[in-house]
Amino acid sequence: MPQRGRKEKSAMTDIAAIQTLIDGAVHRDARGALLPLLHELQEEFGYIDPAAVPLIASALNLSRAEVHGVISFYPELRTEAPARHVIKLCRAESCQARGGAAIEAAMAQHLGVAMGHARKDGQVALEPVYCLGLCAIGPNALVDGRPVARIDGEAVTRISAEVEA
Amino acid sequence: MTRIFISKDMASVALGADQVADAFRQADCEVVRTGSRGLFTIEPLVEVETSSGRVAYGPVGPEDVAKVLDGSHPNCIGRIEEHPFFSGQQRFTFARCGVIDPLSISDYAENGGWKGLEAAYALSPQQVVDAVKASGLRGRGGAGFPTGIKWQTVLDTEADEKFIVCNADEGDSGTFADRMLMEGDPFHLIEGMAIAGHAVGARHGYIYIRSEYTFAVKTMREAIARSAGKIAPFTLEVRVGAGSYVCGEETSLLESIEGKRGEVRAKPPLPAIEGLWGQPTVINNVLSLSAVPFILSEGPQAYADVGFGRSRGTMPIQIAGNVKNGGLYEIGFGVTLGELVSQIGGGTASGRPVRAVQVGGPLGAYFPPSMFHLPFDYEAFAEAGGLIGHAGITVFDDTVDMAKMARFAMEFCAAESCGKCTPCRIGSTRGTELIDRIVAKAPRTADMLETLPQMRNARTIARTHDEEIELLRDLCDTMKHGSLCALGGFTPYPVLSALDHFPEDFGSTPALTEAAE
Ligand SMILES: Cc1cc2nc3c(=O)[nH]c(=O)nc-3n(C[C@H](O)[C@H](O)[C@H](O)COP(=O)(O)O)c2cc1C
Ligand code: SF4
Ligand code: FES
Numbered sequence: 088m089p090q091r092g093r094k095e096k097s098a099m100t101d102i103a104a105i106q107t108l109i110d111g112a113v114h115r116d117a118r119g120a121l122l123p124l125l126h127e128l129q130e131e132f133g134y135i136d137p138a139a140v141p142l143i144a145s146a147l148n149l150s151r152a153e154v155h156g157v158i159s160f161y162p163e164l165r166t167e168a169p170a171r172h173v174i175k176l177c178r179a180e181s182c183q184a185r186g187g188a189a190i191e192a193a194m195a196q197h198l199g200v201a202m203g204h205a206r207k208d209g210q211v212a213l214e215p216v217y218c219l220g221l222c223a224i225g226p227n228a229l230v231d232g233r234p235v236a237r238i239d240g241e242a243v244t245r246i247s248a249e250v251e252a
Numbered sequence: 253m254t255r256i257f258i259s260k261d262m263a264s265v266a267l268g269a270d271q272v273a274d275a276f277r278q279a280d281c282e283v284v285r286t287g288s289r290g291l292f293t294i295e296p297l298v299e300v301e302t303s304s305g306r307v308a309y310g311p312v313g314p315e316d317v318a319k320v321l322d323g324s325h326p327n328c329i330g331r332i333e334e335h336p337f338f339s340g341q342q343r344f345t346f347a348r349c350g351v352i353d354p355l356s357i358s359d360y361a362e363n364g365g366w367k368g369l370e371a372a373y374a375l376s377p378q379q380v381v382d383a384v385k386a387s388g389l390r391g392r393g394g395a396g397f398p399t400g401i402k403w404q405t406v407l408d409t410e411a412d413e414k415f416i417v418c419n420a421d422e423g424d425s426g427t428f429a430d431r432m433l434m435e436g437d438p439f440h441l442i443e444g445m446a447i448a449g450h451a452v453g454a455r456h457g458y459i460y461i462r463s464e465y466t467f468a469v470k471t472m473r474e475a476i477a478r479s480a481g482k483i484a485p486f487t488l489e490v491r492v493g494a495g496s497y498v499c500g501e502e503t504s505l506l507e508s509i510e511g512k513r514g515e516v517r518a519k520p521p522l523p524a525i526e527g528l529w530g531q532p533t534v535i536n537n538v539l540s541l542s543a544v545p546f547i548l549s550e551g552p553q554a555y556a557d558v559g560f561g562r563s564r565g566t567m568p569i570q571i572a573g574n575v576k577n578g579g580l581y582e583i584g585f586g587v588t589l590g591e592l593v594s595q596i597g598g599g600t601a602s603g604r605p606v607r608a609v610q611v612g613g614p615l616g617a618y619f620p621p622s623m624f625h626l627p628f629d630y631e632a633f634a635e636a637g638g639l640i641g642h643a644g645i646t647v648f649d650d651t652v653d654m655a656k657m658a659r660f661a662m663e664f665c666a667a668e669s670c671g672k673c674t675p676c677r678i679g680s681t682r683g684t685e686l687i688d689r690i691v692a693k694a695p696r697t698a699d700m701l702e703t704l705p706q707m708r709n710a711r712t713i714a715r716t717h718d719e720e721i722e723l724l725r726d727l728c729d730t731m732k733h734g735s736l737c738a739l740g741g742f743t744p745y746p747v748l749s750a751l752d753h754f755p756e757d758f759g760s761t762p763a764l765t766e767a768a769e
Contacts, residue, residue, distance in 0.1 A: 222426045
């Protein structure tokens with residue numbers, strides 16, 4: 088997780104590597120192989136290359152529409168390379184009760200990117216997440232997969248500096 | 253070498269427990285990483301093993317090592333069990349969480365682990381199901397359906413193959429008990445699932461964990477590998493979600509495991525009859541399955557002896573949001589909302605008055621302090637226009653804008669709707685717009701079409717504020733009765749409760765509800 092986007096270049100359609108993962112998944116999971124496979128592809132390449140869709144479809148005996156339908160259903164799955172750093176900030180009720188909205192605004196301002204977007208330079212993305220299960224110590228975020236709690240103004244500055252580096 | 257216990261729970265780590273653990277290791281201590289005890293104001297918590305038991309200190313930072321080791325640290329708590337947050341708890345399910353090394357199978361066995369499974373193996377499947385029925389256990393995932401009856405249906409349904417599915421999607425804001433248990437005592441869940449497998453004749457189980465819970469996924473996978481021999485021939489595997497809230501709904505979860513879009517299935521058929529890949533399937537929440545080992549090892553009566561009305565046993569309640577002592581509090585049903593929020597929770601973290609609490613996640617109702625006498629009980633909450641859900645309580649202080657929270661409920665429903673039915677998919681978006689207009693005091697006026705001369709019967713004057721509110725209630729009514737699952741069907745709970753108890757936030761006069769109190 089923390090190394091999101093680490094291989095973004097290799098995915099310049101590394102079809103052979105994609106096919107290897109697909110073959111492995113077909114071999115491993117007799118049933119319901121699609122979601123674990125999509126996770127695996129995303130973990131390996133940072134995102135699911137649309138070029139993988141027909142390969143997956145034929146390996147799992149599905150239509151392309153079915154594969155595309157699954158990819159587009161799940162918010163976690165992406166079809167484009169992620170930013171170098173991803174901040175997933177919790178927007179759910181318990182974090183709101185602890186001042187989450189103000190932190191969201193401060194974070195967006197500090198990073199120069201709106202919630203739900205990646206910055207143009209590809210350095211950082213600010214994404215919404217609905218609860219991380221840390222609800223008594225919010226506002227919370229995952230910064231490149233690492234949990235951060237009790238985010239205050241100071242923490243916003245620190246996290247922003249961290250992801251600019 | 254001094255033995256030190258420090259939690260590696262995701263919450264503790266988020267508060268810096270890893271750095272504290274490193275500091276103790278550098279001071280030549282033997283550090284055992286445990287789950288969390290469940291009170292986050294004292295995390296990172298350090299427990300030092302002494303000849304007279306474990307002595308706790310918290311919160312502790314990496315710079316505090318020397319003072320903790322010589323016993324002079326001001327945050328000394330003493331024996332954690334005597335701390336007021338813990339002394340009143342009844343830990344049936346969380347007895348080991350925070351105490352043992354979660355991945356040590358010998359720790360688990362030495363602390364009462366596997367007793368339930370061994371007791372179950374000595375019984376026939378029907379006897380196990382009978383024990384679960386006799387305990388009065390009801391599903392902890394939200395609906396409160398009797399677990400024993402669900403198991404009976406699966407046991408009675410003939411099939412070549414059956415499945416046990418654990419719902420560990422825990423999407424509700426304000427809840428973290430499933431996560432804490434999976435991270436802090438994973439063998440316990442495994443034991444519960446193996447008992448379920450024996451009870452209904454299932455050979456394989458899935459644990460569906462939400463993708464945000466990376467720590468729990470890792471711990472569960474490791475625990476499954478380590479306990480494979482113990483639960484054989486029963487086998488288990490973890491499946492990971494992908495950020496969809498509705499996948500916590502049982503049929504949608506099954507679709508997701510099957511590798512499809514997480515769209516809700518119409519019931520019947522019940523999953524107990526036609527579940528995963530069309531086979532009879534037990535689907536239960538983490539906490540339901542984890543209540544079972546106790547029921548088998550201590551007997552159903554010991555479980556049923558605790559509780560209130562038709563809500564038997566204990567509930568791991570999660571106190572969250574703007575609260576001083578937030579954390580996990582396991583206790584028998586019947587404790588009042590006020591005790592939980594004001595006494596145990598200690599009121600708000602901000603020090604301001606409590607204005608509202610939301611119980612049961614994003615689909616749960618908001619209650620004002622005037623309803624704090626409510627006992628924690630499925631029926632009492634239903635009667636009061638709410639639900640217990642997964643027993644998360646989110647506390648808000650008096651700065652909360654309840655119209656905003658109502659709008660958020662609609663917005664959340666719109667974002668997470670699986671799209672299968674119109675009241676949920678479209679109604680939630682219309683609801684968001686409607687609340688925006690109500691708050692802006694800009695009721696809908698006639699549009700271009702309505703003002704055409706041909707549209708003789710169309711209304712041309714703007715709606716009044718009251719009419720807009722009426723429309724919102726009407727929309728909620730449609731969502732409640734016209735939705736296939738509880739996402740669309742229960743979103744009206746937070747919306748209507750906000751409207752009923754806090755009308756002033758919607759620009760209406762508060763007189764009516766105040767008078768009713
Ligand atoms: C939108 C929605 C989300 C749900 N999310 C969860 C969840 O995260 N965890 C859970 O255990 N049950 C969840 N449920 C309830 C399940 O549908 C189901 O009732 C539960 O898994 C049954 O297990 P139990 O009888 O042990 O409670 C959800 C229901 C709905 C409608
Ligand atoms: S109520 Fe919403 S989430 Fe549930 S089935 Fe209908 S559209 Fe899907
Ligand atoms: S609401 Fe933010 S972590 Fe649960």
